[in-house]
Amino acid sequence: MSDTKLGFATRAIHDGQKPDAATGAVNVPIYLTSTYQQDGIGETRGGHEYARLTNPTRDALEESLCSLEGGTSAHCFGSGMAAITAMVTMMKTGDHVVCTDNMYGGTGRLFDQVMTNYGLTFSYVDTRDAKAVAAAIRPETKLVHIETPTNPMMSVTDIRAVAEVCHARGVELSVDNTFLSPYLQRPIELGADIVMHSTTKFLNGHSDGLGGVLVATRPEQAERFRFVQKCTGGILSPFDSYLLLRGVKTLAVRMEQHEKNGRVVGSFLAERLGADKVFYPGLETHPQHELAKRQQRGFGSMMSFECGSLEAANTFAKRLKLCYLAESLGGVETLMCHPATMTHAAVGAKRRAELGITDGLMRVSVGIEDVGDIVGDLEQALG
Numbered sequence: 454m455s456d457t458k459l460g461f462a463t464r465a466i467h468d469g470q471k472p473d474a475a476t477g478a479v480n481v482p483i484y485l486t487s488t489y490q491q492d493g494i495g496e497t498r499g500g501h502e503y504a505r506l507t508n509p510t511r512d513a514l515e516e517s518l519c520s521l522e523g524g525t526s527a528h529c530f531g532s533g534m535a536a537i538t539a540m541v542t543m544m545k546t547g548d549h550v551v552c553t554d555n556m557y558g559g560t561g562r563l564f565d566q567v568m569t570n571y572g573l574t575f576s577y578v579d580t581r582d583a584k585a586v587a588a589a590i591r592p593e594t595k596l597v598h599i600e601t602p603t604n605p606m607m608s609v610t611d612i613r614a615v616a617e618v619c620h621a622r623g624v625e626l627s628v629d630n631t632f633l634s635p636y637l638q639r640p641i642e643l644g645a646d647i648v649m650h651s652t653t654k655f656l657n658g659h660s661d662g663l664g665g666v667l668v669a670t671r672p673e674q675a676e677r678f679r680f681v682q683k684c685t686g687g688i689l690s691p692f693d694s695y696l697l698l699r700g701v702k703t704l705a706v707r708m709e710q711h712e713k714n715g716r717v718v719g720s721f722l723a724e725r726l727g728a729d730k731v732f733y734p735g736l737e738t739h740p741q742h743e744l745a746k747r748q749q750r751g752f753g754s755m756m757s758f759e760c761g762s763l764e765a766a767n768t769f770a771k772r773l774k775l776c777y778l779a780e781s782l783g784g785v786e787t788l789m790c791h792p793a794t795m796t797h798a799a800v801g802a803k804r805r806a807e808l809g810i811t812d813g814l815m816r817v818s819v820g821i822e823d824v825g826d827i828v829g830d831l832e833q834a835l836g
């Protein structure tokens with residue numbers, strides 16, 4: 454169990470990751486088993502019956518992530534999308550969800566093209582405005598799901614203000630914390646009821662495995678999420694759980710370096726292109742810079758910038774030598790993505806235009822290479 458007096462970096466290394474009781478091995482073993490021997494009928498060892506329900510490697514990871522987010526339990530799934538699906542499948546026909554208008558494209562696709570078939574309805578609002586959230590809540594609203602900062606426009610929502618609106622109306626608030634990780638933002642401390650991550654990104658940090666997590670704050674949520682794990686089976690494998698445990702141990706040092714490199718790259722892009730062409734909460738010109746400073750421990754290393762046109766963006770992308778043009782984010786390597794054709798292709802041109810996602814917009818996930826090398830590559834690619 455977590456000792457809240459210990460610091461974040463210590464907990465990232467030790468919580469859930471005690472030496473193996475049988476051998477003293479300092480790493481949690483990868484338990485490759487689908488089932489567990491019972492000593493008699495109903496006599497399990499430590500409650501383990503079948504690996505869809507529990508696996509000691511996944512259990513260790515869930516304890517670790519629960520500690521880092523400050524929740525009461527964590528529940529790991531095979532991908533971020535599987536985690537969001539698990540959260541949403543607990544609703545009933547007729548229920549309504551209010552979401553951030555400018556969120557991960559895959560989440561919108563799941564809501565609009567899959568979940569609406571089951572009678573759920575979704576409203577998309579600019580959650581930077583807590584009053585807009587209040588106005589969108591209806592008697593049948595069960596959940597408000599926000600992303601902050603948003604993908605890819607980097608707008609920031611006041612978690613505390615939205616949590617107050619939700620709680621006044623008896624609605625739960627879930628926060629997708631993928632872009633910052635618990636090292637830089639802890640939504641539960643600001644009033645969130647559920648924290649969700651695509652662990653594929655910063656929590657894993659090495660671009661070598663997919664995963665997702667839901668962190669609960671109440672026993673009835675835990676029971677609900679455990680039940681969905683058991684019923685739908687979209688759980689994280691023992692090997693991927695191990696990779697994530699390994700990644701999480703260095704989360705604090707990685708995020709410190711992502712943060713430092715992010716600030717340098719953000720300033721470079723603002724100087725080179727003009728601050729109005731760069732979307733990064735770390736810039737003083739960012740409209741929610743003060744809010745980001747207040748509610749986040751750092752600005753992170755995600756940002757977007759405007760190249761002017763699809764042709765200019767493509768020329769830039771093709772000239773890159775060190776940074777990779779690739780989907781995803783949060784790895785040790787610097788990744789560039791073209792939201793209009795990659796992450797936000799499913800959103801449609803009309804909606805993209807409304808959100809400001811132009812054909813010339815590029816998104817950067819600043820890695821932890823030597824920052825001079827990253828800036829040098831951007832400089833030569835900008836021409």
Ligand SMILES: *Cc1c(COP(=O)(O)O)cnc(C)c1O
Pocket residue numbers: 532533534535557559560600604629631632650651652653654663664665
């Ligand atoms: C990647 C991502 C997801 C989806 O997660 P997967 O692990 O790819 O399924 C959800 N939300 C955000 C903010 C993401 O970046």
